Amino acid sequence: MSVMTVDTREPMPSPAQSTPPPEGSRGITEILPPEIFKELERGVLGQRRALSFVSVAVYKHVTGRVSGNILLIGNSGTGKTTIMNNIQRLYDSVPEYRWYRVQTILNANLLVDPERTEFRPERIMTAVEQRARLLLGDRPSPDDLKNSIERATVCIDEIDKMSTVVAGKPNPIGVVLQQGLLTLMEGEKVAYRTRAWVEGEERTVTLNIDTQHMMFVCGGAFEGLYDMVYDRVTKRGSGQRLRADTIRTADGAVRIEERFSLADYMKMTDLFKYGMVPQFMARFDKQIMLNDLSMDTLKEILLHSWDSPFQRSKRYFETMNIELAIDALAAALIAEAAAKENRTGARALRDVFSEVINPFEYDPFGSGQLTAREDGGHRLEVDSQTVRRALR
Numbered sequence: 112m113s114v115m116t117v118d119t120r121e122p123m124p125s126p127a128q129s130t131p132p133p134e135g136s137r138g139i140t141e142i143l144p145p146e147i148f149k150e151l152e153r154g155v156l157g158q159r160r161a162l163s164f165v166s167v168a169v170y171k172h173v174t175g176r177v178s179g180n181i182l183l184i185g186n187s188g189t190g191k192t193t194i195m196n197n198i199q200r201l202y203d204s205v206p207e208y209r210w211y212r213v214q215t216i217l218n219a220n221l222l223v224d225p226e227r228t229e230f231r232p233e234r235i236m237t238a239v240e241q242r243a244r245l246l247l248g249d250r251p252s253p254d255d256l257k258n259s260i261e262r263a264t265v266c267i268d269e270i271d272k273m274s275t276v277v278a279g280k281p282n283p284i285g286v287v288l289q290q291g292l293l294t295l296m297e298g299e300k301v302a303y304r305t306r307a308w309v310e311g312e313e314r315t316v317t318l319n320i321d322t323q324h325m326m327f328v329c330g331g332a333f334e335g336l337y338d339m340v341y342d343r344v345t346k347r348g349s350g351q352r353l354r355a356d357t358i359r360t361a362d363g364a365v366r367i368e369e370r371f372s373l374a375d376y377m378k379m380t381d382l383f384k385y386g387m388v389p390q391f392m393a394r395f396d397k398q399i400m401l402n403d404l405s406m407d408t409l410k411e412i413l414l415h416s417w418d419s420p421f422q423r424s425k426r427y428f429e430t431m432n433i434e435l436a437i438d439a440l441a442a443a444l445i446a447e448a449a450a451k452e453n454r455t456g457a458r459a460l461r462d463v464f465s466e467v468i469n470p471f472e473y474d475p476f477g478s479g480q481l482t483a484r485e486d487g488g489h490r491l492e493v494d495s496q497t498v499r500r501a502l503r
C-alpha cells in the first residue's frame with residue numbers, strides 16, 4: 112500500500128539562531144515518537160496504527176528531516192480532522208515545538224479558483240503566514256517569516272472532494288488541484304509577496320518560499336470508494352468473503368456480524384479509479400486507512416478523549432462545583448446507541464450524550480440527582496437507568 116519515494120533532500124538547518132529554545136527545554140531530538148504518540152492519543156483513540164505513522168512523521172519533521180507526507184483515509188467521524196487538530200494541540204502544548212506551531216488546516220476546495228480553474232497555492236501561504244505572525248510578534252523580519260513558513264505543517268482536509276471524476280463526469284478543478292499540490296509537495300520555490308520589517312520600517316518583500324520541508328497531511332472520507340470496493344469484493348465470483356466479527360452488546364449478549372472494513376480490501380488501483388492522480392498519490396509516503404470505531408472504542412472515546420462530549424460536560428459542571436461521573440454500563444449504553452449510527456462515527460456520541468445530559472446541564476440543582484460532597488460541592492452520577500430513560 113505504501114509508495115516509497117527516494118529522499119535526496121538535505122536536512123533543514125536548525126531553527127532561527129536569533130530565537131534560542133525556551134529555558135530548561137530538552138533537545139527536540141529527545142522527544143521520541145512514543146512520547147509524541149502518547150500526547151496525540153489523549154485526543155485520538157482507536158487509531159493506534161495511524162498515530163504511529165503520524166508520530167514518526169512529526170518526529171522527522173521537527174528534527175529537520177523530510178517527514179514524508181501522509182494521506183488519511185477513513186469513514187466520516189473516525190478521526191481524520193481530529194488527528195489534524197491534535198497535531199496542532201501537540202505543537203501548542205510541547206514548549207520545545209514552539210517553532211513548529213505554524214500549522215494550518217484547509218479544505219481542499221479553497222485551494223482552487225473554480226472560475227479560472229486555477230490552483231491557488233498562496234491561500235496556503237496566507238493561512239500559514241497568519242500563524243507565523245502570531246508566533247513572531249508584530250515586527251517579523253523577512254528571514255524569520257520565511258523560516259517559519261517553510262517549517263509549516265499543512266493539513267488539507269476533504270481532499271476526496273477534489274477527485275478528477277465527480278458523479279461520472281470529469282472534474283477539471285480536481286485535476287488542477289492534485290497537479291498543483293503534487294508539485295508543492297515535491298518541493299517548489301514559491302515567490303510570495305508580503306510585508307515585513309527591514310531596517311526599522313515595514314516594506315513589501317518577496318519571500319522565496321521553499322516548500323520541501325513543509326509537512327503535508329491530507330485527509331478525506333472517500334465515500335464512494337467505500338461502496339466501490341464493497342461492490343468489487345461482494346460481487347459474485349470475486350473470490351472474496353467478508354470478515355465475520357463477534358459483537359458483544361452492552362448488556363452482555365453476543366451476536367455475529369459481517370463487517371466490511373476498507374483497510375482489509377482496498378488496493379491502490381481503487382484510488383486511481385476513484386479519481387486520484389497516480390503521481391499525486393506517489394507523493395505520499397503512506398496512505399493510512401483509519402479504523403471504523405467499534406462500540407468499545409466509542410466508549411473509550413466518550414470516557415477518556417480529552418475533548419469528548421463527556422469530558423466537555425465535566426468541565427462545564429466543574430464551573431458549578433459539581434463533579435460529573437458516569438458508570439460503566441451507562442457509558443456502554445451511550446456507545447451502543449452511537450454505534451448504531453454507523454455513518455457518523457464518533458460524531459454520534461455527541462448527539463446521544465446530549466440527549467442524556469441536557470436536562471442536567473439545564474437545571475442541575477433541580478434534577479434531584481445531585482449528592483452533596485463533604486467539601487460543599489456536589490456530585491452528579493449518570494447511571495444506566497438515566498441513560499435508558501433518556502434514550503427511550
Ligand SMILES: Nc1ncnc2c1ncn2[C@@H]1O[C@H](COP(=O)(O)OP(=O)(O)OP(=O)(O)O)[C@@H](O)[C@H]1O
Nearest residue numbers: 154155156187188189190191192193332416457458
Ligand atoms: N478516533 C477518535 N478519537 C477521539 N475522538 C474522535 C475520533 N474520531 C472522531 N472523534 C470525535 O468525533 C467527532 C468527529 O470526528 P472528525 O471530525 O475527526 O471526523 P472525520 O474523520 O474528519 O469525518 P469527516 O469525514 O466527516 O470529516 C469529533 O468531535 C471528534 O472529537
Ligand SMILES: [Mg+2]
Nearest residue numbers: 191192193268
Ligand atoms: Mg473531517
